[in-house]
Amino acid sequence: RQKLAGVAFIAVGFWAWSEKGVLLDLTQVTQLHGFDPVWLVLVVGGVTFILGFAGCVGALRENICLLKFFSGVIGFIFLLELTAAVLAVVFQSQVREWINDFFLANVKGYRDDIDLQNLIDSLQRMNHCCGAQGPNDWNQNVYFSCNGTHRSREKCGVPFSCCITDPADSVLNSQCGYDVRNRPTSEWTEHIYTKGCIAALEDWLPGNLYTVAIVFIVISLLQMVGIYLARTLISDIEKVNFSY
Numbered sequence: 001r002q003k004l005a006g007v008a009f010i011a012v013g014f015w016a017w018s019e020k021g022v023l024l025d026l027t028q029v030t031q032l033h034g035f036d037p038v039w040l041v042l043v044v045g046g047v048t049f050i051l052g053f054a055g056c057v058g059a060l061r062e063n064i065c066l067l068k069f070f071s072g073v074i075g076f077i078f079l080l081e082l083t084a085a086v087l088a089v090v091f092q093s094q095v096r097e098w099i100n101d102f103f104l105a106n107v108k109g110y111r112d113d114i115d116l117q118n119l120i121d122s123l124q125r126m127n128h129c130c131g132a133q134g135p136n137d138w139n140q141n142v143y144f145s146c147n148g149t150h151r152s153r154e155k156c157g158v159p160f161s162c163c164i165t166d167p168a169d170s171v172l173n174s175q176c177g178y179d180v181r182n183r184p185t186s187e188w189t190e191h192i193y194t195k196g197c198i199a200a201l202e203d204w205l206p207g208n209l210y211t212v213a214i215v216f217i218v219i220s221l222l223q224m225v226g227i228y229l230a231r232t233l234i235s236d237i238e239k240v241n242f243s244y
Contacts, residue, residue, distance in 0.1 A: 047073075055230065062237050071230035078223045085216070100198055103132040107140045110159070121161035127204065129197035130162035135181060135188065137196070138162075146181060156181045162192045 051073055058066030088095050110117055124130055131137030138144040138158050146156040156179055163176035180191050188194050205212070 047077075055226070058230075059233060062233075064234055064237055067230045067234050067237075071227045071234075074223050074226050074230075078220060078227075081216075081220070096198065096202075099201075100132045103197060104137060104140050107131065107137055108142075110141050111143055121159060123197060124159070124161040124193070127197055127200040128193045129195050129200040130158055130193045131196050132198050133196035134194060135162060135192060138181075154178065158192055164190075164192060 051070060054066045054073075055070040057063065058070055106116055106120060110120060135158050139146060142148075142150065143152045143154045144157055144159075154177075158177040158180055160172065160174045160176050162180075163173070165172075165176075177192060180188065183191075
């Protein structure tokens with residue numbers, strides 16, 4: 001299953017790339033100013049495929065080297081996850097600053113990549129937020145900035161995903177954020193979300209702390225079981241080889 005999951009991740013990643021035409025011109029990758037989610041899909045898919053292949057072939061062929069590689073990499077991934085969790089708790093302010101800078105960097109590249117655009121829109125709509133710290137973060141984007149002499153129709157506005165939508169509306173108004181930031185700040189709350197996505201994330205975590213902890217524990221247990229089974233099989237193979 002792990003091997004099939006890896007193949008699926010890689011297939012989705014290459015499909016997304018081919019749909020954008022990036023495979024036809026790899027230099028476009030370096031021109032993206034924000035984060036391209038396809039990279040994450042390809043990396044996760046590649047690692048999952050390699051682990052699945054090593055575990056499957058190692059078990060079928062009773063190959064000790066592949067089984068040791070399988071258990072070693074899973075153990076290394078577990079240590080990375082544990083280290084990242086500890087560092088995130090210890091260095092909360094630095095993590096918050098890094099997330100803020102990361103979000104702002106992707107705000108700048110909002111119109112440069114359709115996948116990035118959809119990702120930010122989904123994040124803002126699901127969390128009822130706008131920008132990293134607030135709507136004015138969209139000044140970082142050349143199309144939405146209130147500064148300069150550009151004639152973008154989106155000047156001093158925000159993306160539609162920042163808008164407070166009426167549940168009765170059956171058609172999405174993609175122009176609802178136009179000129180919103182030209183209005184007095186006191187009127188913003190009537191039209192758009194004013195909470196930043198960093199603050200929304202901080203509000204979300206305490207209420208879902210148990211869910212996050214359970215997910216982390218389940219993943220950790222699955223990794224431990226995989227390591228245990230691999231090491232047990234290695235031990236059995238070595239005993240059989242020693243008896244001969």
